[in-house]
Amino acid sequence: MPFETHLNPLLDAAALTRFDALRPEHVTPAVNHLLAAARATLAATAATTAAATWDNVVTPLEDATDRLARAWGAVSHLNAVLDSPALRAQYNDNLPRVTAFWTELAQDARLCARYRALSEGADFDRWSAVKKKVITNALRDFRLGGADLAPQERQRFSALREQLARASARFAENVLDSTQHFELLVDDVRALAGVPDDVLPMYRAAAQAEGKDGHRITLHAPSYLPIMQYAHDRALRERVYRAYVTRASEFGRPEWDNGALMVELLRDRQQLAALLGYRNYAQMSLVPKMAQEPGQVLEFLRELACRAKPHAEREMAELRDFAARELDLSDLQAWDVAYASERLREQRFDYSEQEARQYFSEDAVLAGLFRLSEILFSVRIRPDQAATWHPDVRFYRIEAPCGSLLGQFYLDLYTRSHKQGGAWHGNARGRRGNRGNRGNDATPVSFLTCNIAPPIGASDGPAVAASAAPARLTHREVITLFHEFGHGLHHLLTRVDEPAVAGMHGVEWDAVELPSQFLENFAWQWEVLQGMTARAADGAPLPRSLYDKMRAARNFQSGMQMVRQLEFALFDLQLHSEIDWSQPANANANTIQRLARAVQREVAVVIPPDEQRLGQSFTHIFSGGYAAGYYSYKWAEVLSADCYSAFDEGGAPLDAALGARFRDQILAVGGSRPALESFVAFRGRPPTIDALLCASGLDVTTGTSAIAASA
Numbered sequence: 001m002p003f004e005t006h007l008n009p010l011l012d013a014a015a016l017t018r019f020d021a022l023r024p025e026h027v028t029p030a031v032n033h034l035l036a037a038a039r040a041t042l043a044a045t046a047a048t049t050a051a052a053t054w055d056n057v058v059t060p061l062e063d064a065t066d067r068l069a070r071a072w073g074a075v076s077h078l079n080a081v082l083d084s085p086a087l088r089a090q091y092n093d094n095l096p097r098v099t100a101f102w103t104e105l106a107q108d109a110r111l112c113a114r115y116r117a118l119s120e121g122a123d124f125d126r127w128s129a130v131k132k133k134v135i136t137n138a139l140r141d142f143r144l145g146g147a148d149l150a151p152q153e154r155q156r157f158s159a160l161r162e163q164l165a166r167a168s169a170r171f172a173e174n175v176l177d178s179t180q181h182f183e184l185l186v187d188d189v190r191a192l193a194g195v196p197d198d199v200l201p202m203y204r205a206a207a208q209a210e211g212k213d214g215h216r217i218t219l220h221a222p223s224y225l226p227i228m229q230y231a232h233d234r235a236l237r238e239r240v241y242r243a244y245v246t247r248a249s250e251f252g253r254p255e256w257d258n259g260a261l262m263v264e265l266l267r268d269r270q271q272l273a274a275l276l277g278y279r280n281y282a283q284m285s286l287v288p289k290m291a292q293e294p295g296q297v298l299e300f301l302r303e304l305a306c307r308a309k310p311h312a313e314r315e316m317a318e319l320r321d322f323a324a325r326e327l328d329l330s331d332l333q334a335w336d337v338a339y340a341s342e343r344l345r346e347q348r349f350d351y352s353e354q355e356a357r358q359y360f361s362e363d364a365v366l367a368g369l370f371r372l373s374e375i376l377f378s379v380r381i382r383p384d385q386a387a388t389w390h391p392d393v394r395f396y397r398i399e400a401p402c403g404s405l406l407g408q409f410y411l412d413l414y415t416r417s418h419k420q421g422g423a424w425h426g427n428a429r430g431r432r433g434n435r436g437n438r439g440n441d442a443t444p445v446s447f448l449t450c451n452i453a454p455p456i457g458a459s460d461g462p463a464v465a466a467s468a469a470p471a472r473l474t475h476r477e478v479i480t481l482f483h484e485f486g487h488g489l490h491h492l493l494t495r496v497d498e499p500a501v502a503g504m505h506g507v508e509w510d511a512v513e514l515p516s517q518f519l520e521n522f523a524w525q526w527e528v529l530q531g532m533t534a535r536a537a538d539g540a541p542l543p544r545s546l547y548d549k550m551r552a553a554r555n556f557q558s559g560m561q562m563v564r565q566l567e568f569a570l571f572d573l574q575l576h577s578e579i580d581w582s583q584p585a586n587a588n589a590n591t592i593q594r595l596a597r598a599v600q601r602e603v604a605v606v607i608p609p610d611e612q613r614l615g616q617s618f619t620h621i622f623s624g625g626y627a628a629g630y631y632s633y634k635w636a637e638v639l640s641a642d643c644y645s646a647f648d649e650g651g652a653p654l655d656a657a658l659g660a661r662f663r664d665q666i667l668a669v670g671g672s673r674p675a676l677e678s679f680v681a682f683r684g685r686p687p688t689i690d691a692l693l694c695a696s697g698l699d700v701t702t703g704t705s706a707i708a709a710s711a
């Protein structure tokens with residue numbers, strides 16, 4: 001290994017990436033080195049003529065790819081949380097090369113043959129179910145990667161994959177750039193009437209950070225949402241709303257318009273699927289999922305829509321009435337919906353999100369979340385030390401009761417410039433266990449990223465000042481934090497030794513959200529909430545009376561929320577299954593817009609203005625891996641609501657025995673067996689949609705569940 005590799009954090013064999021030392025100029029040399037090493041191993045493994053064994057096929061491949069995946073994972077993560085021109089350039093330069101490598105690996109016919117030899121070998125029947133699953137998954141993925149294609153088609157296939165990766169990255173950049181570009185400076189605070197007092201300093205801090213006076217409003221969620229919910233000034237709401245729903249469209253800068261890019265992505269995906277013999281991209285996308293066919297998913301979504309839409313319509317009619325009567329808004333528009341809803345919520349339930357927010361101080365919330373996990377899953381969570389990419393990032397360890405290390409995680413909570421919006425879980429390192437003389441064991445490590453407003457006075461500074469008041473979370477943000485932590489527990493509490501099916505690896509896509517959505521339910525429990533709140537002014541815990549109001553409001557407009565998600569899911573699935581993108585007549589952004597409108601007419605109750613562009617900023621499906629998979633949120637919600645209903649039935653939300661069963665049957669087994677088997681092992685029966693409808697306050701009538709029917 002050349003001398004410089006010791007100075008390159010991406011090549012350091014140290015257990016944790018030294019993020020403090022990682023510079024953009026490290027990326028290319030590291031990628032060069034790791035790609036060469038991985039390719040050499042691949043070639044040697046493919047060329048071996050000895051009989052195929054686990055140790056001469058699976059182990060070397062895993063070792064070679066693990067180092068590359070970890071290094072590139074660190075680069076991608078940094079690119080998402082600390083974007084800079086230099087890093088973005090490095091990321092974009094190397095992305096096609098890394099993607100090309102994975103494509104090569106996935107379509108390597110010789111390696112595929114070695115795996116096939118393993119599956120046909122005399123030993124196969126004696127292997128554990130876990131090892132068999134690793135092999136059958138690998139054979140499936142080789143097929144999906146194009147390994148069975150003729151050489152010329154294979155080349156076409158990999159060219160398409162590279163094109164897709166580049167276009168996806170550009171799609172996300174365009175959304176980020178157009179989000180960051182918008183700003184509205186408000187000098188006179190009276191123009192922001194209605195916006196809660198404790199939100200205003202955030203706008204002032206944002207202006208100051210740019211060397212400007214007044215209040216700076218941007219399209220980042222913590223800045224955008226309070227305007228939509230609280231600003232009395234209708235024209236202000238309209239202006240911000242229109243900017244938000246037209247991001248990355250033809251109404252902004254041409255270089256950030258995602259219109260043509262979407263068509264390119266859809267056309268290339270369709271070609272990819274066609275090369276493998278699938279009718280459309282949705283059909284191909286469902287192969288590693290629980291759902292079997294696009295038609296089955298459509299039926300599932302429409303069954304939910306059928307149950308939810310009457311509720312949504314009733315809720316919308318109520319809102320219109322209220323807005324006309326109380327707010328003098330006789331023609332309720334899309335930019336009024338959040339505002340009027342918040343007023344109605346306040347009137348009906350007599351509290352505001354901001355009132356509840358006073359109680360959710362970051363420290364108390366984290367302590368409560370950790371305590372919950374400790375009780376349910378018999379673990380201990382403690383602060384730990386690691387080099388990070390920003391002083392605000394924290395690091396923790398999860399231990400077994402005996403003190404042995406199970407996993408670690410980074411927690412990056414605050415919104416910053418140059419950090420992508422939203423919340424997500426990332427895999428920093430996967431579990432590798434019981435490797436004996438085959439190499440080093442490793443415990444899993446997670447990246448947990450949120451975007452809550454930082455403590456005032458700390459925005460974009462080098463670090464949060466010690467004197468700053470702790471950050472406050474809305475209850476919505478608490479739920480998001482629980483959600484991402486659920487992903488973290490899935491990754492960190494796995495007991496599977498084989499990395500390919502440990503944690504979230506190898507779990508069917510549409511079941512991946514089960515643990516995350518499951519954990520969200522606990523953020524609604526009194527037993528959990530009472531211990532995780534401390535009011536800003538005096539440290540007082542959440543009063544029971546406020547909690548009761550929050551519970552009563554939980555299903556406020558749940559029908560409207562449900563149809564909103566179904567709108568996204570139907571739009572996504574139909575984009576990828578019902579339109580032939582190879583037809584020149586279809587290949588333009590208008591086709592996408594027409595479908596968005598048709599789906600809105602079918603299920604939506606809030607009809608946006610004509611210039612709204614649903615697709616152009618839909619990063620989940622155009623750059624986030626949810627293509628023909630957005631339905632997974634609802635699908636997994638059926639599973640998670642049904643799992644959680646076991647706790648409700650037991651009457652004790654902190655039931656440690658049930659928690660242990662959830663850990664053993666769902667979290668610990670990861671992707672080592674089909675998700676449906678894991679579900680049944682926990683629940684004792686197949687899933688039904690009733691628990692979700694019931695939890696959402698929507699009517700339960702008897703009917704077949706699409707998931708149960710497919711089981």
Ligand SMILES: [Zn+2]
Nearest residue numbers: 483487513516
């Ligand atoms: Zn999730």
